[in-house]
Structure formats: structure tokens, C-alpha cells
Amino acid sequence: MTTTTASQLDEVPFENPFVDELRGEVSGNKGSRQVPGYCYSRVAPTPVRAPHLLAWSEELGEFLGLARPTPRGAAVAMLAGNILTPSMKPFAARYGGHQFGNWAGQLGDGRAISLGQVAAVDGSRWEIQLKGAGPTPYSRRADGRAVLRSSLREFLCSEAMHYLGVPTTRALSLVETGDKVVRDMFYNGNAAPEPGAIVARVAPTFIRFGNFQIMTANGELDNLRALADYTIRHHYPELGDPSPEVYLRWFAEIARRTAVMVAHWMTVGFVHGVMNTDNMSILGLTIDYGPYGWLEPYDPDWTPNTTDFGSRRYAFGQQPRIAMWNLMALAQALSPLVADPQALRPSLDIYADTLATTQHELLLRKLGLTPLTPAKDLALTEALPPALAETQVDMTIFFRQLSHLAPALLAAASDEDALFSELLAQAAYAVAPGTAAVLLDWLHRYALRLRQEPASPEAVRNGMLRANPKYVMRNYLAQRAIEAAETGDLSLLEALFEVLKTPFDEHPAHDELAAKRPDWARDKPGSATLSCSS
Known part of the structure; x- marks a missing residue:
């Protein structure tokens, strides 16, 4: 494996296909304004006072051919945006979106600046983007900065989701800037200075649904087609050269990937918190870790986002429906590319079918079951979420402890009721009188089904432990x-x-x-x- 040292980081060649192949604004003006007619604005990060490395993803760094830098120095200055190399062409992307169901017009990278792409050790290309790197034309009266609390949360959760097997963007580094950033956390008039930070986040691309929406909404159909063709050539080359038929297959694949992502969210208990269309990756990756949360008491109506307390539009249980809504908005944006917009509709069925199939398959794996009795298995997995909700069970602990119980259940233990009572004592936050009956009934049904598995008790237990994490980003x-x-x-x-x-x-x-x-x-x-x- 070839890696660079901190002193060689400035020699890593950056490629810039997004800038080189699409129409962009090159004035360098960081002033907030409308930028019609362009896919991006060339803009450099704004330097910070005293960048200091707080965290580094060793495994991601090795994959990108980069060694961990020293806490201070030229490499960390690059990760903070203080130093640019000649091969970088930094830019902020222009996009729009629906926010909480309402069209918001132009949005764009208001505090994120991409440096370009680097080649990983396997030859794949990955975009490095600095979040919190200062103002851009899309900052909308804000300063383009990020605070330590939000940056630390994004760094940890991006990597945590990757290791859980959830499709996600990644995070390479967390750098404290040495500057203070004033924020009003709950928009209630209590603004205060906080430590500033920058996350270097990594993905094949950060293109979103909203990149296409802004083009169609403004009648920029040449830019729409150019962006769609660029995305297909670079990120969906297996579909073939762009054409009306390929656009349809492309949208179907976006729908499929989005369904797989959401199915993973639902089976690990992740709540994104702000599923606006500008926060939906065109690659089906979890993107923009803001007011996210993890289910602790299982509650389909729970959202961590105070901005959403009124409608709970983005609550845990609403995520599958909202992803469908967002795909419909994307279909509308892509409709000028195809002869018959109705031809995009079957892809929404692909989303629904893939979501149901993937979620069922993931739940079977978590339960240590193989598809022996499809109809009964589906009834069993569909009955579990309401049973968990009634008993206020901690989803992560429930599945992990159930994994350890599997050998005893397979042996038809005589003290099954006692085992289940202990499970609830470990996993439930509060077991009110009478509320555990549904879950206990489900557990007895599950135990009967589990005993039909042909694998050894140890094999079942080990398979479940590989599917049910002990640790999540609470x-x-x-x-x-x-x-x-x-x-x-x-x-x-x-x-x-x-x-x-x-x-x-x-x-x-x-x-x-x-x-x-x-x-x-x-x-x-x-x-x-x-x-x-x-």
C-alpha cells in the first residue's frame, strides 16, 4: 500500500471533473447571492487561526493513500482550508430543494467547499469536502462555519454508519480551528460563542436531488442534461451512455439505492432528522449528519429535531414515506429528460418493493432466521415494530441480548418465560403493567420459529451477533x-x-x-x- 506522509500531502494530485466538465461561476466572490445558470461557484476556503487535528480516520486515510498527519502543520492546515495546492480547484455546488415539504429555491453549499477528487489505492475516485470552511455565495446570511459539537457528531456518526454497513458518506478528519463561532443552538435568542471546527468528509460525489431540482425549477435544461450526463458517466457508467432510456434506468437505480439506505436506517434505529430533498444523495448515501438521533425507547413518532416537533414530518417511522416523496420530487426534476414523464413512475414501485424486501431480509438476519416459511416470516417481522413500541424497548439492546438468548431458545428451555422477562428487564426503559403482553406473545412465536432453523445454536448465535451491533452512536x-x-x-x-x-x-x-x-x-x-x- 502506498501512503503519503504529512510532509507529502501537498503533493497528492487532485482531479477536478465536476469543475472541468460543468458550467460554473469563476469570479471567486464569496458574497451571498443568487447564482443562476451555473452548477457551482469557484470559491476558496477562508483561513482559520490555529488549526489542530482532533481526530483522524486511520482506515479511510489508508484507503485514500494518506498517512495520519501530525496534530499541527502543513497537512492539518490543508484539512482546515488554510493551504491550497496547485491541483485543487475548490468549489461550492449550487442546488435547491424542498425543506420540510416546501420549495426553498436556491440553497447550495453554504458552509462546505470541495477541494476536488483524489484516487484511492484501488483506483476509485473520492471527493474531499471541507465542511465549515467559510462563506460561499450560498451561505444565505450565515458565516459558513461549523461548531465543534456538530462537527464531532458528523465525524463520529459518518464513520459509525460505515462500520455498521449503512450506505454513507465518510469522514476523514476533525480539525479544531482555534476560532470561536457564535451559534444559537435552538434559535431562542441564546446565541453564544463556541469552538469552531472543520470536518473533511469524503464521498464519490456530494451531488444531491436538489442539484437537479434547481435546474428544472429555473428552466436551465441544458445544465440539467449536462449534470445528468456527468453523473451517469462518472457514477453510473454501468448503465451505458446517457440517453432517454438510460435516464429511466438511472432513476430506477437511484430509487433502488435509496430504498436500501432507508431499510438500513430502519433496522439500526437511525433517525436522519432533516430529510429535505437537498439532503438526499444521488448515490443513495446517508448525507448531512445534522439533527440526527438513534432510537432509544422504540417510538415511530420520535424525532430529535426540535424544528420538526410541530409536524414530525421526519420522525423515525415517517422516513420510508418521505424518501418516496423525495423521489417523486426528483422524478419531476428529471422529467424534461424523457419523452414520457409517466415512464418514471415504475421506479417508485421499485423503491417500495426494494424497501420492503431489504428491510425484511435485514430483520431476518437480525433474528437469526433463514427464509424457510416466507408468509409466516413476513407476518413475524411485520408484527415486531409495534410490539417494540408498546414496551418502550431499546432496539439495539433488545436485538443484541436476543442474540445471546438464541442457543437457549433453540434448546426449548423450560424457563423461557424467565428468559424473556430478563430480556425485557435489560432492554426496556419502562414496562408498565400490561404493556409487555404483545411483545411477550411475539417472543414466544419467534422462539417456535427459531427452532425450525437447521443451523447449530452456536452458528445461529454468531450470525445474530454479526448482524446486531452492541454499540451505536447514541x-x-x-x-x-x-x-x-x-x-x-x-x-x-x-x-x-x-x-x-x-x-x-x-x-x-x-x-x-x-x-x-x-x-x-x-x-x-x-x-x-x-x-x-x-
Whole structure:
């Protein structure tokens, strides 16, 4: 494996196909304004005072051929946007979108600036983008900066999702800037200075549904076609050369990938928090980790985003429906590319079918089941979510402990009721009288079905442990790591990052990082409630 040292980082060649092949504004003016007619604006990051490396994704760095840099120096200055190399052509992308169901017009990269693409060790190309790198034409009265709390959350969760097997963008580094950023976390008049930070995030591309929406909404059909052709050539080359028929196959594949992503969200208990169309990746990747959260008491109506408390549009249980809504908005944006816009509709069925099939398959894997009795298995998996909700079960702990119970259940243990009672004691937040009956009935049905599996008890248990993580990026853990990091203590950040990279392992020295949400975190800002500023 060829890697660069920190002193060689400035020699890494960047490629710039987005800038080179699409129409962009090159004035360099960072002033907030409308930018009609362009796919992007060339704009450089704004330097920060004293960049300092807080965290680095070793495995991602190795994949990109990059060695961990020293905490301060030229390499970290590059990761903060203070130094640009001759091969970089930094830009902010222009896009629009529906925010909370309403068309918002031009949005764009208001605090993210892409440096270009680098080649990974396998030859694939990956875009490096600095989030929090300063103002762009799309900053909309904001300063283009990010605070440490939101940056740390994005760094940890991006990598945690990757190691859980969820389609996601990645995070390479977390850099504290040495500057203060003023933020009003809950938009309630309590603005305060906070430590600033920048995340270097990585993906094959950060193109979103909204990149296409802004073109169609403004009648820029030449730009729409150019962007669609670019996306297909670079990111969907297996579909063939762009044509009306390929556009249809492309949209079908976007729908399929989006369904797979959402199915993973629903089976690990992830709540995105702000599924606006400008936060939907054209590659079906989880993108823009803002007011996200993880289910602790299982509740389909739960959202961590205070901005969404009124309608709960983006609550956990609404995510499959909202993804469909967003795909319909994308279909409308792509309709000028095809002769008959109705020909895009079958792809929405592909989304629905793929979502149902993938979610069922993932749940079977979590339950240690193989598809022996399809109709009964489907009834079993469909009955589980309402049973979990009635008992306020911690989804992550429930499945993990069920994995350990599997051998005893396969042996038809005589104390099955006692085993299930212990499971609920470990996994439920509150078992009110009479509320556990539905889940206990489901568990007995599951035990009967499990005993039909031909594999050995140990094989079933091990398979379940590989499908059910012990560790996820719980908000209260992130908040504890944030508060410690703000005092200069990185020990919890580092410990949390290590277990999140191997979430299916036991890590007995860190059992406390797998615990249920403590009472103090139930209503604590940053632990239970966040906002789009988080």
C-alpha cells in the first residue's frame, strides 16, 4: 500500500471533473447571492487561526493513500482550508430543494467547499469536502462555519454508519480551528460563542436531488442534461451512455439505492432528522449528519429535531414515506429528460418493493432466521415494530441480548418465560403493567420459529451477533464526548471512535458505552433534543 506522509500531502494530485466538465461561476466572490445558470461557484476556503487535528480516520486515510498527519502543520492546515495546492480547484455546488415539504429555491453549499477528487489505492475516485470552511455565495446570511459539537457528531456518526454497513458518506478528519463561532443552538435568542471546527468528509460525489431540482425549477435544461450526463458517466457508467432510456434506468437505480439506505436506517434505529430533498444523495448515501438521533425507547413518532416537533414530518417511522416523496420530487426534476414523464413512475414501485424486501431480509438476519416459511416470516417481522413500541424497548439492546438468548431458545428451555422477562428487564426503559403482553406473545412465536432453523445454536448465535451491533452512536454519548473535547479532553472521543469501528465486538472494557440512555439525558439538549443548528 502506498501512503503519503504529512510532509507529502501537498503533493497528492487532485482531479477536478465536476469543475472541468460543468458550467460554473469563476469570479471567486464569496458574497451571498443568487447564482443562476451555473452548477457551482469557484470559491476558496477562508483561513482559520490555529488549526489542530482532533481526530483522524486511520482506515479511510489508508484507503485514500494518506498517512495520519501530525496534530499541527502543513497537512492539518490543508484539512482546515488554510493551504491550497496547485491541483485543487475548490468549489461550492449550487442546488435547491424542498425543506420540510416546501420549495426553498436556491440553497447550495453554504458552509462546505470541495477541494476536488483524489484516487484511492484501488483506483476509485473520492471527493474531499471541507465542511465549515467559510462563506460561499450560498451561505444565505450565515458565516459558513461549523461548531465543534456538530462537527464531532458528523465525524463520529459518518464513520459509525460505515462500520455498521449503512450506505454513507465518510469522514476523514476533525480539525479544531482555534476560532470561536457564535451559534444559537435552538434559535431562542441564546446565541453564544463556541469552538469552531472543520470536518473533511469524503464521498464519490456530494451531488444531491436538489442539484437537479434547481435546474428544472429555473428552466436551465441544458445544465440539467449536462449534470445528468456527468453523473451517469462518472457514477453510473454501468448503465451505458446517457440517453432517454438510460435516464429511466438511472432513476430506477437511484430509487433502488435509496430504498436500501432507508431499510438500513430502519433496522439500526437511525433517525436522519432533516430529510429535505437537498439532503438526499444521488448515490443513495446517508448525507448531512445534522439533527440526527438513534432510537432509544422504540417510538415511530420520535424525532430529535426540535424544528420538526410541530409536524414530525421526519420522525423515525415517517422516513420510508418521505424518501418516496423525495423521489417523486426528483422524478419531476428529471422529467424534461424523457419523452414520457409517466415512464418514471415504475421506479417508485421499485423503491417500495426494494424497501420492503431489504428491510425484511435485514430483520431476518437480525433474528437469526433463514427464509424457510416466507408468509409466516413476513407476518413475524411485520408484527415486531409495534410490539417494540408498546414496551418502550431499546432496539439495539433488545436485538443484541436476543442474540445471546438464541442457543437457549433453540434448546426449548423450560424457563423461557424467565428468559424473556430478563430480556425485557435489560432492554426496556419502562414496562408498565400490561404493556409487555404483545411483545411477550411475539417472543414466544419467534422462539417456535427459531427452532425450525437447521443451523447449530452456536452458528445461529454468531450470525445474530454479526448482524446486531452492541454499540451505536447514541446522542448522549456524543454529547459527553463533545463536552469533554471542549475542555481539551479527547479520551472519550477516542474510546468511542474505537468501539464504533468494531460495533459488533464485545469490548468488555467499554461496556458503559453500550448502556441504555441514562435518566439525565432524557431531556438534555444535545442528548435528546437538537436543531438544524446542531
